[in-house]
Amino acid sequence: MQSLKGKHIVLGISGGIAAYKSAYLLRLFIKAGAEVQVVITPNGKEFITPATLAALSGKPVVSEFFAANTGEWHSHVDLGLWSDLMVIAPATASTIGKMANGVADNMLITTYLSAKSHVMIAPAMDLDMWAHPSTQRNISTLQKDGVEIIMPSSGELASHLVGKGRMQEPDEILRRVELYFSQKESLKGKKILVTAGPTYENIDPVRFIGNYSSGKMGFAIAEEAAARGADVTLVTGPVSLDTACQSIRRIDVRSARQMLDAAEIAFEECDAAILSAAVADYAPEECHDSKIKREKTDGMILKLVKNPDIAATLGAKKKDKVLVGFALETDHEHDNAVEKMKKKSFDMIVLNSLQNPLAGFNKDTNQVCIIKKDGSETEYPAKSKREVASDILDNLEDFFK
Ligand code: C5P
Numbered sequence: 174m175q176s177l178k179g180k181h182i183v184l185g186i187s188g189g190i191a192a193y194k195s196a197y198l199l200r201l202f203i204k205a206g207a208e209v210q211v212v213i214t215p216n217g218k219e220f221i222t223p224a225t226l227a228a229l230s231g232k233p234v235v236s237e238f239f240a241a242n243t244g245e246w247h248s249h250v251d252l253g254l255w256s257d258l259m260v261i262a263p264a265t266a267s268t269i270g271k272m273a274n275g276v277a278d279n280m281l282i283t284t285y286l287s288a289k290s291h292v293m294i295a296p297a298m299d300l301d302m303w304a305h306p307s308t309q310r311n312i313s314t315l316q317k318d319g320v321e322i323i324m325p326s327s328g329e330l331a332s333h334l335v336g337k338g339r340m341q342e343p344d345e346i347l348r349r350v351e352l353y354f355s356q357k358e359s360l361k362g363k364k365i366l367v368t369a370g371p372t373y374e375n376i377d378p379v380r381f382i383g384n385y386s387s388g389k390m391g392f393a394i395a396e397e398a399a400a401r402g403a404d405v406t407l408v409t410g411p412v413s414l415d416t417a418c419q420s421i422r423r424i425d426v427r428s429a430r431q432m433l434d435a436a437e438i439a440f441e442e443c444d445a446a447i448l449s450a451a452v453a454d455y456a457p458e459e460c461h462d463s464k465i466k467r468e469k470t471d472g473m474i475l476k477l478v479k480n481p482d483i484a485a486t487l488g489a490k491k492k493d494k495v496l497v498g499f500a501l502e503t504d505h506e507h508d509n510a511v512e513k514m515k516k517k518s519f520d521m522i523v524l525n526s527l528q529n530p531l532a533g534f535n536k537d538t539n540q541v542c543i544i545k546k547d548g549s550e551t552e553y554p555a556k557s558k559r560e561v562a563s564d565i566l567d568n569l570e571d572f573f574k
Contacts, residue, residue: 175206176351182207183252183288185261185281186226187268188216190331191297191340195262196221198343199229205347210235210252214268214281235280249280253287260350261285262323263297263340266308272320273311291353295323295346300336316419323349324415348559349417352400359570361402366439366446367395368483370410372429374456376475377465385534386451388412390499393562394447395421401566406439408432410450429453429480440487445495445569448484449523451534456480488518495572497565501525510544520572521545523565531555543568 182202186195202209211226211234223234235247261268261281268281272294277283285292294315302308303325312322323346327337341349369391373381392414395407399418406422410432416423424435429452440446455477465473484498498519500510506524514522524542526532532540532555540555543565553564 177202177354178206180207180354181255181257182209182350183256183259183284183290184209184211184230185259185264185268185284186211186213186217186221187261187263187265187281188214188218188220189263189265189297189340190220191263192217192220194340194343196225196229198260198262198346199226201343201347202350203229203231205351210255212236212252212281212284214279216265216267217281235284238280238283247280249283250287252284254289256284256288256290258290258350258353259285259288259292260295260346261292262295262343262346264294265296266298266302266305266311269294269296269308269311269315273314273318291321292319293321293323293346293349293353295340296325296338297340298325298338299330299332300334300338303336303338321349321353321419323417352396352417356400356402358402360398360566360573363403363445363573364443365398365403365405366436366443367391367398367405367407368409368432368436368446368448368450368452369395369407370412371451372410372432372453372480373427374429374453374480375427375460376457377461377463379464382453382455382457382477383411384451384453386410386412387535388414389535389537390539390558390561391447391449392416393558394449394565397559397562397566398447406443408435408439408450410452429456429483433481433483433486436483436487440490440494443494445497445572446487447497447565447569448487449499450483451501452483453480482517484517484519491518495520495569497521497523497569499523499525501527503527507542507544510542514544514546519546521568529555541565545571 209230213236226234271282323341326339328339370388371384371386373383375381395405399405399421408424426432458476458478496519502509510522510524526540529540531538539561542552544550
């Protein structure tokens with residue numbers, strides 16, 4: 174599918190080792206139907222040749238203010254106006270610093286300063302450079318300027334050190350670009366609360382009761398809702414996910430109690446709540462102040478008390494808000510889901526199939542059946558969580574018609 178058909182992308186490349194991945198990223202953009210103009214910094218050319226990039230993009234690469242052979246002036250203003258999106262990948266610490274401070278000493282920065290379009294950067298650098306206060310200060314300046322940051326991931330770096338600073342893989346950058354262009358307005362003006370992830374219930378300062386929820390489904394819903402123009406509040410338990418979209422208001426919590434407190438506040442304002450969190454049903458009656466010593470006991474009985482049911486609490490005061498719940502059942506799945514929808518005053522329930530190995534915790538795919546309170550239901554095949562999020566929101570939008 175040519176998801177970027179007809180889009181004009183300026184691909185900025187600065188001088189870091191991750192520049193070798195930019196050729197693949199460029200290929201992905203072209204395959205998706207985009208027209209791409211590469212702008213590369215002088216240092217970038219040390220890592221990847223303009224000849225490779227020109228062959229892949231079908232356009233001469235722009236690097237200097239004046240073309241070497243003809244002396245022709247390259248207009249950064251024209252390029253800035255031509256672009257529907259500017260993506261700088263990799264963005265080095267130096268390029269980030271220059272962008273944040275308007276130091277326009279190369280073609281890439283002058284193009285950035287002239288760009289009327291949205292700008293995304295995919296930083297890539299060594300972990301200490303990434304963690305340095307000046308880099309972090311520059312990143313937050315760029316965020317305030319409206320630049321979208323595709324946060325680096327953790328892993329082995331070119332220095333062989335392990336930490337945060339790896340440029341996101343080209344596939345992930347493409348996904349973010351597609352996300353940007355797929356933005357719709359169908360949920361504009363709607364306030365949506367999403368709960369996601371597990372909850373951790375403390376036993377003592379170092380131990381807890383938790384579950385395997387990764388938060389991926391809830392994060393995909395929050396991203397898709399934001400892409401449709403909704404004003405999203407995401408209340409999440411402990412997860413290792415970044416929120417892709419800067420417009421999402423993210424509130425990190427740990428326990429079910431904390432999740433309830435945050436959700437209740439956001440619920441007052443919202444038009445719909447989608448409760449995808451895997452909330453622990455029970456919590457230890459007491460949380461010990463200090464670590465429980467093994468020597469002190471041969472065995473122990475942990476007394477658990479019931480956690481608040483966030484869904485039911487919100488359901489009791491929902492009025493005209495739309496409430497969407499999830500169900501994961503091992504037997505009589507369908508009947509139990511319908512029963513749960515009634516009990517918790519959901520308008521719609523998303524039943525996760527446990528029959529399919531492509532569904533469930535920590536997977537990138539999910540298979541669901543969506544049941545509405547009017548009795549209608551749709552079974553979907555296994556899809557990526559992002560596509561499932563889209564199906565859920567299509568169904569949610571029916572309630573706003
Ligand atoms: O009862 P069960 O946990 O299967 O219900 C699942 C649905 O209820 C999910 O939407 C989940 O987020 C929500 N839930 C909740 N608070 C709880 C337990 C579940 O909001 N304490």
